[in-house]
Amino acid sequence: MAKDTAGNAFVKFDRVQKSYDGETLVVKDLNLEMPKGEFLTMLGPSGSGKTTCLMMLAGFETATHGDILLDGVSINNIPPHKRGIGMVFQNYALFPHMTIAENLAFPLEVRKIGKSDREQKVKHALEMVEMGAFGGRRPAQLSGGQQQRVALARALVFEPELVLMDEPLGALDKQLREKMQFEITDLAHRLGITVVYVTHDQTEALTMSDRVAVFNDGRIQQLAPPDQLYEQPENSFVAQFIGENNTMEGVVKEIKNGVAVVQLDGGELIDCTPVNVSKPGERTRVSIRPERVEYNKARLQEGAHTLKATVREFIYMGDIFRTRLSVAGNDDFIIKTRNAPDQDRLQPGQEIEIGWLTADCRALDA
Amino acid sequence: MSDTTDSGPMLAADGTPLKRSLARALRRQKIRALMLVAPLLLFVILTFIMPIASMLMRSVDNEMVGEILPQTVVEIQNWDANSGELPDEAVYAAFAADLVQAVKNKEHTKLGSRLNYEQTGLSSMFRQSGRKVKNWDPVTDGPFKEKLIKAHKGWGEIETWAAIKTHSSKYTSGYFLNAIDMQKTPQGIAAQPEDKQILITLFIRTLKMSLIITGCCILLAYPVAWILANLPARSANLLMILVLLPFWTSLLVRTSAWKVMLQQQGVINEVLVWLGIVADDNRLEIINNQFGTIVAMTHILLPFMILPMYSVMQTIQPTYLRAAKSLGATNWTAFWRVYFPQSIPGIGAGSILVFILAIGYYITPEIVGGTDGVFISNRIAYHISKSLNWGLAAALGAILLAVVLVLYWAYDKIVGIDNVKLG
Ligand SMILES: Nc1ncnc2c1ncn2[C@@H]1O[C@H](COP(=O)(O)OP(=O)(O)OP(=O)(O)O)[C@@H](O)[C@H]1O
Ligand SMILES: [Mg+2]
Numbered sequence: 001m002a003k004d005t006a007g008n009a010f011v012k013f014d015r016v017q018k019s020y021d022g023e024t025l026v027v028k029d030l031n032l033e034m035p036k037g038e039f040l041t042m043l044g045p046s047g048s049g050k051t052t053c054l055m056m057l058a059g060f061e062t063a064t065h066g067d068i069l070l071d072g073v074s075i076n077n078i079p080p081h082k083r084g085i086g087m088v089f090q091n092y093a094l095f096p097h098m099t100i101a102e103n104l105a106f107p108l109e110v111r112k113i114g115k116s117d118r119e120q121k122v123k124h125a126l127e128m129v130e131m132g133a134f135g136g137r138r139p140a141q142l143s144g145g146q147q148q149r150v151a152l153a154r155a156l157v158f159e160p161e162l163v164l165m166d167e168p169l170g171a172l173d174k175q176l177r178e179k180m181q182f183e184i185t186d187l188a189h190r191l192g193i194t195v196v197y198v199t200h201d202q203t204e205a206l207t208m209s210d211r212v213a214v215f216n217d218g219r220i221q222q223l224a225p226p227d228q229l230y231e232q233p234e235n236s237f238v239a240q241f242i243g244e245n246n247t248m249e250g251v252v253k254e255i256k257n258g259v260a261v262v263q264l265d266g267g268e269l270i271d272c273t274p275v276n277v278s279k280p281g282e283r284t285r286v287s288i289r290p291e292r293v294e295y296n297k298a299r300l301q302e303g304a305h306t307l308k309a310t311v312r313e314f315i316y317m318g319d320i321f322r323t324r325l326s327v328a329g330n331d332d333f334i335i336k337t338r339n340a341p342d343q344d345r346l347q348p349g350q351e352i353e354i355g356w357l358t359a360d361c362r363a364l365d366a
Numbered sequence: 367m368s369d370t371t372d373s374g375p376m377l378a379a380d381g382t383p384l385k386r387s388l389a390r391a392l393r394r395q396k397i398r399a400l401m402l403v404a405p406l407l408l409f410v411i412l413t414f415i416m417p418i419a420s421m422l423m424r425s426v427d428n429e430m431v432g433e434i435l436p437q438t439v440v441e442i443q444n445w446d447a448n449s450g451e452l453p454d455e456a457v458y459a460a461f462a463a464d465l466v467q468a469v470k471n472k473e474h475t476k477l478g479s480r481l482n483y484e485q486t487g488l489s490s491m492f493r494q495s496g497r498k499v500k501n502w503d504p505v506t507d508g509p510f511k512e513k514l515i516k517a518h519k520g521w522g523e524i525e526t527w528a529a530i531k532t533h534s535s536k537y538t539s540g541y542f543l544n545a546i547d548m549q550k551t552p553q554g555i556a557a558q559p560e561d562k563q564i565l566i567t568l569f570i571r572t573l574k575m576s577l578i579i580t581g582c583c584i585l586l587a588y589p590v591a592w593i594l595a596n597l598p599a600r601s602a603n604l605l606m607i608l609v610l611l612p613f614w615t616s617l618l619v620r621t622s623a624w625k626v627m628l629q630q631q632g633v634i635n636e637v638l639v640w641l642g643i644v645a646d647d648n649r650l651e652i653i654n655n656q657f658g659t660i661v662a663m664t665h666i667l668l669p670f671m672i673l674p675m676y677s678v679m680q681t682i683q684p685t686y687l688r689a690a691k692s693l694g695a696t697n698w699t700a701f702w703r704v705y706f707p708q709s710i711p712g713i714g715a716g717s718i719l720v721f722i723l724a725i726g727y728y729i730t731p732e733i734v735g736g737t738d739g740v741f742i743s744n745r746i747a748y749h750i751s752k753s754l755n756w757g758l759a760a761a762l763g764a765i766l767l768a769v770v771l772v773l774y775w776a777y778d779k780i781v782g783i784d785n786v787k788l789g
Contacts, residue, residue, distance in 0.1 A: 079691075081694050081695055082694075087692040087693075091683070093685040095689075106703070107694050110693065110695045110699055111694055158694065
């Protein structure tokens with residue numbers, strides 16, 4: 001048992017690669033470290049390799065290259081049933097020929113836990129997910145949300161330290177989903193378990209997780225807490241994928257004091273924070289969140305570059321106003337403003353001047 | 367207190383009761399549905415239900431005695447078979463009249479062989495007496511008691527008349543009794559003589575061997591179906607063709623092929639002898655016995671087991687196995703506790719199919735079964751085409767049908783027919 005001395009990672013992917021067909025890499029060079037008790041979400045478009053990573057961790061797929069360590073021990077050669085990892089499947093995979101109570105008792109039975117102890121634990125787990133009255137039913141007699149909760153209880157009943165969930169809320173309607181999101185995070189924190197959660201719903205990822213790993217093309221594009229992910233995307237894929245985003249393309253003119261001056265393709269100059277650019281002359285894609293754009297002259301930073309804009313459309317959305325502008329040849333520039341008493345409503349055709357804090361405008365890869 | 371007009375029947379828009387207009391609407395649908403199935407229904411009734419029904423009728427039908435000996439069966443009712451005396455002249459006279467008529471119609475030999483099923487010897491009695499009574503006049507030539515006994519001394523034996531009396535009613539349970547190795551005697555129901563008791567043995571053997579064949583099919587088919595269901599579609603299709611291949615060759619060819627394989631000078635024995643495992647003068651007897659029948663029939667019925675199993679297994683998602691393993695089950699526990707129970711409907715469907723087919727199988731046991739590997743259906747075939755005792759054949763068939771229905775019913779009670787998936 002070679003304990004990992006470097007750091008206290010509970011789960012660790014070390015340069016993991018995976019190929020199904022020997023021709024293309026589905027997972028390319030995955031490195032990930034999770035401390036105990038963390039709720040980590042893998043987020044990414046379809047086919048980006050999220051399920052594959054989860055299956056490698058659970059032991060249903062083997063890594064083509066690299067090491068997966070659990071609590072410092074390589075688990076590449078440990079069969080799935082000995083890994084002690086709880087798993088919630090996308091379609092729940094409740095055994096249809098067993099009652100709910102039998103489903104929950106199954107992991108305890110195979111662990112040879114005594115009958116009275118077993119019943120105690122099953123009862124406790126069912127109560128935990130508020131399904132205490134349903135022990136005698138079959139999975140087919142439950143609603144989607146109830147099945148989901150049973151699947152969760154079954155993955156937790158044998159007290160694993162690590163639980164994997166593959167899009168467990170995919171089949172539920174919005175309301176139930178939001179309720180379950182809360183229940184899952186609440187439960188995870190209460191029990192202190194480590195969770196790897198897979199989803200391609202970014203709201204779910206942002207609201208539930210301690211950290212989010214954004215997957216694309218078999219790589220982690222960014223691994224960060226939700227706020228950092230949203231406010232400081234590290235590349236244009238993450239910026240585009242998480243939340244709404246305005247982009248403009250141009251060339252770096254100069255970088256000084258942590259501020260990059262970018263000349264947009266239309267000739268205008270703007271100030272940005274350099275993220276993926278290092279020297280003048282590089283092409284870049286500039287990203288700015290709609291709610292961070294300012295057009296109130298009084299609030300604009302002194303001496304900063306501003307842009308001229310024409311209002312195209314004003315959409316009233318209740319809590320916010322969403323206004324579409326033409327800026328530097330881009331007709332789809334969106335700004336969002338809070339519906340506050342002192343907020344004026346822009347009229348289509350109106351000419352305004354917009355700007356932002358340098359920190360909010362990020363010069364990313366082209 | 368509430369609105370009283372609501373308590374009457376619901377009315378449709380035109381004022382007719384809702385129930386009646388609904389029934390009218392439904393009736394049209396029903397008629398249309400009936401017209402669509404009518405051709406098939408007619409075909410099935412004509413070619414399947416009616417022949418079976420008329421065949422089954424033969425198992426209790428006994429009109430022949432009454433039809434050919436109309437006066438005798440009436441007169442003989444006055445005679446007590448247990449009195450120890452021969453019937454009186456009236457019975458003999460009636461019989462003579464009937465017999466003369468029967469000889470004219472050339473029916474007396476038919477009747478003879480019918481009564482011969484019940485009592486051996488009657489067939490030749492009727493044939494011999496027939497020649498002698500040909501020119502008798504039933505009105506003027508009496509009394510007949512002496513004459514008949516002189517014509518054949520069998521007519522002076524009480525057993526003869528007792529047999530006629532016992533089988534003079536229109537319907538008889540005689541065939542069914544025969545079918546279970548019993549017989550109807552003037553003294554009531556009794557067991558057949560030992561040397562004629564083979565049918566119960568045959569029934570039991572048929573059931574036992576069908577069970578063994580079904581069991582062998584389950585054991586062989588389960589892994590194949592599992593592989594079929596878990597292979598990628600293209601390889602699964604290829605394998606499926608191999609499974610279906612036997613359907614494309616004639617049953618007779620396949621059975622004969624087994625003969626080539628299994629006989630004493632056959633492929634298997636030759637190979638075993640060549641390998642030195644079996645001595646040349648001590649070759650295995652693996653055909654013309656129960657073993658041969660079991661091997662050949664298992665092979666022939668295997669696809670009927672694989673197909674329903676496959677169709678059930680296809681619907682069992684692989685995530686169930688993964689879920690079981692993630693919960694800590696070993697491969698074997700995951701299979702036994704999670705996969706296997708879900709595949710039972712397939713096993714059930716396949717078993718019913720194979721068992722019912724096996725229990726009525728005829729050709730294969732006939733060819734490879736020898737004497738101790740034949741089934742009850744071989745006996746039925748014998749009675750239909752050789753001994754011409756159709757009544758007994760029909761009774762045996764009816765019992766077989768009843769056994770199948772009872773098994774089917776029991777299966778429905780235990781497993782539930784709804785759980786059976788055939789495709
Ligand atoms: N068993 C397999 N054999 C071959 N290729 C596979 C297999 N499973 C997945 N892939 C391929 O690997 C890639 C990643 O699949 P994966 O299931 O990990 O995606 P995902 O991120 O979970 O997507 P989704 O959000 O749609 O579930 C896909 O291109 C997929 O086609
Ligand atoms: Mg997936």
